[in-house]
Amino acid sequence: MNRNQIFALVAVIGLSFGLFAYMQKQRREIETMDYEFENVRIQGINAQNLTFSFDLVLENTSDLDLKVFDIAFAVKWNNQQVGSVATPRAYIVPKRSTQVVPLTLTLNKNELSTALQNAFSNLQNFLGGVIKIEGTMAVGADVLRIPRYPFEYENTAANLVGQSISSIIQ
Numbered sequence: 001m002n003r004n005q006i007f008a009l010v011a012v013i014g015l016s017f018g019l020f021a022y023m024q025k026q027r028r029e030i031e032t033m034d035y036e037f038e039n040v041r042i043q044g045i046n047a048q049n050l051t052f053s054f055d056l057v058l059e060n061t062s063d064l065d066l067k068v069f070d071i072a073f074a075v076k077w078n079n080q081q082v083g084s085v086a087t088p089r090a091y092i093v094p095k096r097s098t099q100v101v102p103l104t105l106t107l108n109k110n111e112l113s114t115a116l117q118n119a120f121s122n123l124q125n126f127l128g129g130v131i132k133i134e135g136t137m138a139v140g141a142d143v144l145r146i147p148r149y150p151f152e153y154e155n156t157a158a159n160l161v162g163q164s165i166s167s168i169i170q
Contacts, residue, residue, distance in 0.1 A: 027144050029062035037133070037153040038100070042160045049108050050082075052160075054133065056101040056151065060093040064141035067092055068101065073135025075105050077126075077157065083107045127158040 001009075040054040052075055060066050069090035074081050085105050093099040133153040139146045 023144065026062045026064050026141065030060075030064070030066065030139060030141060030144060030146060031149075033061070033066070033139065033149070034059040035151050040133075040153065040155065040160055042131075042157065043104075049106055051107075052083075052105045052131075052133075054103055054153070056103055057098060058091075058093050058101065059098045060095060062141065063095050064144070065092060065094050067140045068099075068137050069140070070138040070147075071101065071103070071135065072137070073103065073105075073133055073151075075107075076132040076134070078129045079132070127156075129157045131155055131157050131160055 036057045036059075038055045038057050041052070043051040043053045056071075058066075058068060067090055070086070070088075072084065072086040074084040076082065083105050085103070087103065091099055091101050131154070134150075135152070136148045136150050139149045
């Protein structure tokens with residue numbers, strides 16, 4: 001091997017290691033992506049349905065644009081699942097930015113178990129419960145992919161009704 005070939009080989013190996021290290025760093029940043037829940041509310045309760053809405057705020061600190069897709073979540077009341085949603089929509093979170101993903105779950109009364117129907121029929125019993133949101137989403141960036149990135153949130157139902165009980169009863 002001549003001198004130019006050795007230099008080219010060393011450069012290729014060095015660039016390969018550098019690219020590998022860069023991608024590993026970006027993967028760690030994606031895996032530690034920060035998320036928050038904002039505007040978590042019970043939007044409405046009436047004789048036929050119950051509507052939950054919330055914003056999932058994703059903060060991308062990596063140097064890569066992220067694509068968030070296959071968002072699936074379940075809502076639980078006192079550790080009993082009351083409903084779930086899977087959204088096929090994809091969201092782009094540009095590098096070093098924040099993206100708000102609005103999510104909604106509407107439950108029809110016939111979808112609820114008997115115990116939960118009784119709780120929802122008595123607003124005071126319902127407001128004494130704990131609401132928990134658990135879900136996963138797929139996150140991808142260039143050649144990186146995290147298929148099941150978890151997220152969760154928990155609060156009492158009374159804290160999620162907004163300004164007043166009369167504002168959610170329709």
